[in-house]
Amino acid sequence: xxxxxxxxxxxxxxxxxxxxxxxxxxxxxxxxxxxxxxxxxxxxxxxxxxxxxxxxxxxxxxxxxxxxxxxxxxxxxxxxxxxxxxxxxxxxxxxxxxxxxxxxxxxxxxxxxxxxxxxxxxxxxxxxxxxxxxxxxxxxxxxxxxxxxxxxxxxxxxxxxxxxxxxxxxxxxxxxxxxxxxxxxxxxxxxxxxxxxxxxxxxxxxxxxxxxxxxxxxxxxxxxxxxxxxxxxxxxxxxxxxxxxxxxxxxxxxxxxxxxxxxxxxxxxxxxxxxxxxxxxxxxxxxxxxxxxxxxxxxxxxxxxxxxxxxxxxxxxxxxxxxxxxxxxx
Amino acid sequence: xxxxxxxxxxxxxxxxxxxxxxxxxxxxxxxxxxxxxxxxxxxxxxxxxxxxxxxxxxxxxxxxxxxxxxxxxxxxxxxxxxxxxxxxxxxxxxxxxxxxxxxxxxxxxxxxxxxxxxxxxxxxxxxxxxxxxxxxxxxxxxxxxxxxxxxxxxxxxxxxxxxxxxxxxxxxxxxxxxxxxxxxxxxxxxxxxxxxxxxxxxxxxxxxxxxxxxxxxxxxxxxxxxxxxxxxxxxxxxxxxxxxxxxxxxxxxxxxxxxxxxxxxxxxxxxxxxxxxxxxxxxxxxxxxxxxxxxxxxxxxxxxxxxxxxxxxxxxxxxxxxxxxxxxxxxxxxxxxxxxxxxxxxxxxxxxxxxxxxxxxxxxxxxxxxxxxxxxxxxxxxxxxxxxxxxxxxxxxxxxxxxxxxxxxxxxxxxxxxxxxxxxxxxxxxxxxxxxxxxxxxxxxxxxxxxxxxxxxxxxxxxxxxxxxxxxxxxxxxxxxxxxxxxxxxxxxxxxxxxxxxxxxxxxxxxxxxxxxxxxxxxxxxxxxxxxxxxxxxxxxxxxxxxxxxxxxxxxxxxxx
Numbered sequence: 001x002x003x004x005x006x007x008x009x010x011x012x013x014x015x016x017x018x019x020x021x022x023x024x025x026x027x028x029x030x031x032x033x034x035x036x037x038x039x040x041x042x043x044x045x046x047x048x049x050x051x052x053x054x055x056x057x058x059x060x061x062x063x064x065x066x067x068x069x070x071x072x073x074x075x076x077x078x079x080x081x082x083x084x085x086x087x088x089x090x091x092x093x094x095x096x097x098x099x100x101x102x103x104x105x106x107x108x109x110x111x112x113x114x115x116x117x118x119x120x121x122x123x124x125x126x127x128x129x130x131x132x133x134x135x136x137x138x139x140x141x142x143x144x145x146x147x148x149x150x151x152x153x154x155x156x157x158x159x160x161x162x163x164x165x166x167x168x169x170x171x172x173x174x175x176x177x178x179x180x181x182x183x184x185x186x187x188x189x190x191x192x193x194x195x196x197x198x199x200x201x202x203x204x205x206x207x208x209x210x211x212x213x214x215x216x217x218x219x220x221x222x223x224x225x226x227x228x229x230x231x232x233x234x235x236x237x238x239x240x241x242x243x244x245x246x247x248x249x250x251x252x253x254x255x256x257x258x259x260x261x262x263x264x265x266x267x268x269x270x271x272x273x274x275x276x277x278x279x280x281x282x283x284x285x286x287x288x289x290x291x292x293x294x295x296x297x298x299x300x301x302x303x304x305x306x307x308x309x310x311x312x313x314x315x316x317x318x319x320x321x322x323x324x325x326x327x328x329x330x
Numbered sequence: 331x332x333x334x335x336x337x338x339x340x341x342x343x344x345x346x347x348x349x350x351x352x353x354x355x356x357x358x359x360x361x362x363x364x365x366x367x368x369x370x371x372x373x374x375x376x377x378x379x380x381x382x383x384x385x386x387x388x389x390x391x392x393x394x395x396x397x398x399x400x401x402x403x404x405x406x407x408x409x410x411x412x413x414x415x416x417x418x419x420x421x422x423x424x425x426x427x428x429x430x431x432x433x434x435x436x437x438x439x440x441x442x443x444x445x446x447x448x449x450x451x452x453x454x455x456x457x458x459x460x461x462x463x464x465x466x467x468x469x470x471x472x473x474x475x476x477x478x479x480x481x482x483x484x485x486x487x488x489x490x491x492x493x494x495x496x497x498x499x500x501x502x503x504x505x506x507x508x509x510x511x512x513x514x515x516x517x518x519x520x521x522x523x524x525x526x527x528x529x530x531x532x533x534x535x536x537x538x539x540x541x542x543x544x545x546x547x548x549x550x551x552x553x554x555x556x557x558x559x560x561x562x563x564x565x566x567x568x569x570x571x572x573x574x575x576x577x578x579x580x581x582x583x584x585x586x587x588x589x590x591x592x593x594x595x596x597x598x599x600x601x602x603x604x605x606x607x608x609x610x611x612x613x614x615x616x617x618x619x620x621x622x623x624x625x626x627x628x629x630x631x632x633x634x635x636x637x638x639x640x641x642x643x644x645x646x647x648x649x650x651x652x653x654x655x656x657x658x659x660x661x662x663x664x665x666x667x668x669x670x671x672x673x674x675x676x677x678x679x680x681x682x683x684x685x686x687x688x689x690x691x692x693x694x695x696x697x698x699x700x701x702x703x704x705x706x707x708x709x710x711x712x713x714x715x716x717x718x719x720x721x722x723x724x725x726x727x728x729x730x731x732x733x734x735x736x737x738x739x740x741x742x743x744x745x746x747x748x749x750x751x752x753x754x755x756x757x758x759x760x761x762x763x764x765x766x767x768x769x770x771x772x773x774x775x776x777x778x779x780x781x782x783x784x785x786x787x788x789x790x791x792x793x794x795x796x797x798x799x800x801x802x803x804x805x806x807x808x809x810x811x812x813x814x815x816x817x818x819x820x821x822x823x824x825x826x827x828x829x830x831x832x833x834x835x836x837x838x839x840x841x842x843x844x845x846x847x848x849x850x851x852x853x854x855x856x857x858x859x860x861x862x863x864x865x866x867x868x869x870x871x872x873x874x875x876x877x878x879x880x881x882x883x884x885x886x887x888x889x890x891x
Contacts, residue, residue: 068748068755069752070752072670072673072674072676072677089741089745090745090749091677162774162776163773170731269767269772273765273766273767274747274748274765274767275748275751275752275765285745286741288602288623288741289604289623289624291604291624292624292627
């Protein structure tokens with residue numbers, strides 16, 4: 001009897017393998033967390049991102065004023081104890097509007113990114129694992145969608161399909177009195193940014209497709225096939241979990257891009273409409289006075305810049321942490 | 331990967347900073363070029379400059395934008411000197427007095443129906459040919475015809491009364507029998523009804539005389555360039571909205587006794603008033619127009635630089651009374667009374683229009699102005715609540731959605747709308763209101779449902795009756811989307827039009843008409859706008875009129891700095 005057979009027979013090898021496996025699992029995530037926390041820029045990014053999320057979640061409760069509340073006798077005031085970041089040109093508290101703007105930006109970013117990821121992962125998985133025909137068809141769909149400029153699509157949606165959706169919601173309100181449909185402003189956002197999400201998924205689809213093409217040649221996939229595991233199970237149990245790391249990294253960059261896109265659209269007057277608070281429309285409404293009241297533009301612009309940079313730092317850190325082959329990883 | 335991203339991030343920040351810094355820097359001044367303004371072999375002899383005059387007599391002028399150079403369609407900011415390139419028969423001064431310009435004077439028949447205009451005997455085109463009464467006749471026949479694209483001459487009510495003009499306007503005839511060239515220098519204008527403001531109308535830049543042959547050669551979208559024949563003291567050197575080059579220079583064939591000191595005027599367009607202001611601060615421009623919100627900081631530092639343009643304007647939001655909830659006058663009244671307009675305008679215009687709240691149509695600068703001529707106008711939230719309750723809608727939550735368009739991206743209009751919305755919410759509980767900055771197409775398919783539209787009106791002919799007539803016409807004009815019919819008011823307007831501004835009853839009629847128009851509560855007021863020029867201290871003798879025209883251009887000069 002060989003040595004290994006001896007160990008197996010007395011049960012010690014199984015325990016040892018299980019123990020090593022558990023150790024490996026813990027080590028992988030520990031390594032990732034360790035890498036993330038050793039990167040100072042990642043920590044800064046993490047703090048900024050957490051601060052953003054807390055602001056988005058609790059900002060309206062801690063904001064000293066409503067985002068629409070006007071004090072017309074105190075317009076365009078410099079920062080003071082009553083108004084930490086000053087007031088805008090119709091006397092609204094800038095700090096409160098920045099906090100409300102954080103909620104707008106975060107909601108739009110989460111919404112857009114979430115829909116993009118779901119669509120992208122499904123289509124990417126189909127392309128990567130569905131054979132040549134599926135790959136061809138999805139590849140052409142991806143090409144078509146990527147040819148649509150996002151900003152133009154948003155403008156098109158704003159002037160074409162928003163009205164039927166809003167009318168539909170108003171009819172529901174007229175018929176049922178359901179309070180959700182009393183104010184249809186949120187529907188505007190849903191339609192415009194939902195439309196943006198529908199053109200943002202191809203990046204994820206391509207990423208997943210590439211990952212699957214690479215992973216499906218791995219030995220553990222071959223092994224699973226050889227023992228009769230179903231294709232669906234292989235895709236869900238083995239391929240997707242192993243391909244998701246790069247998606248998480250891309251997701252952070254998409255998140256910050258979505259925030260910038262929201263601000264861009266609001267700046268152009270397509271996205272969030274006044275008096276709703278959005279960093280983009282705060283910049284737009286005060287851009288005319290940048291030379292003599294620069295803080296009115298600087299506050300939302302710097303907030304957007306800092307948050308975007310912070311999320312990108314975090315994305316960099318995640319990239320290092322989740323990609324052991326990265327040359328700068330530890 | 332990470333390193334590349336960092337480099338990309340920092341490069342992006344650097345780019346933003348560079349962009350911001352470069353945006354702060356104003357465009358370089360236009361090349362001043364040679365001081366020799368006239369062509370070789372010039373006809374016009376120079377006028378001796380005053381002792382304190384600078385060697386170079388060039389004015390650099392910045393304004394918001396320029397359109398194609400054509401007096402018949404001019405609606406932009408070439409108008410300060412357009413009447414000095416192609417002369418109008420008369421030219422207004424600051425006090426609205428129409429003075430002889432291309433014409434030496436006029437006679438009017440006792441019945442007020444026939445005007446005899448005497449054209450200056452020395453007037454010649456820049457090619458040396460005389461300016462004749464027939465030049466005026468054939469050009470005006472073209473200017474009111476459908477061939478003249480974007481031309482505005484027929485908009486004036488006095489022009490509409492010229493005998494036999496309608497078939498030409500409709501494209502059914504070429505000649506207006508009411509325009510008769512009696513001889514080379516005498517033009518007779520026959521009206522079908524007396525219209526005392528005819529001479530005021532003939533002082534407007536849209537009636538300035540262009541050589542018809544130039545237009546026929548240039549086609550329907552004719553725009554003047556350096557080859558266009560002119561009859562005034564200046565000519566176009568280059569005027570090209572595509573390349574943003576705008577310059578006029580002295581006309582060497584100018585026939586008048588008074589030669590201008592100014593050799594050239596260089597225009598610069600700037601859509602951002604911050605940039606215009608930096609150009610002003612850096613002395614890159616001598617005359618600036620359209621410094622709006624930046625005006626008050628500038629006035630605090632440099633009050634003497636301002637010259638008020640005596641222009642009468644209204645800026646307001648109209649209410650479409652054929653769409654709910656504005657089909658009920660009680661709702662219209664409630665929305666007006668629920669807003670503290672003094673406070674709103676003070677904030678929305680950053681203090682620059684605090685004394686210009688539009689409380690009537692007529693402005694203080696114009697004849698017959700009467701304060702408080704808008705019945706019941708004023709901030710009264712209690713009255714507003716009662717009016718809303720008395721409306722057929724009753725409660726604020728029963729009002730349909732109110733849609734507002736600012737018809738432009740001006741922050742002043744947007745702020746006014748935001749303030750209105752907040753006051754309606756606080757005073758009446760109305761929350762179902764949405765505002766879209768920009769043109770009505772920002773609403774897409776919802777455009778037809780927009781009830782509140784930002785509008786403006788200016789008294790291009792400074793005549794109160796004429797302006798009131800314009801407001802009355804707007805009420806029923808489907809294109810204006812107000813849709814109010816008031817036949818009794820129409821009869822009153824017709825009666826008003828029969829009176830000249832010299833009649834003792836004139837102002838009674840005008841004020842009665844104004845009160846009844848405003849009594850319909852068809853608008854949400856903003857301001858009587860205020861236009862001013864800013865001039866540097868070395869620009870001597872600057873003056874303007876209601877048409878934004880630099881009326882004193884012949885006597886203006888640039889002093890040594």
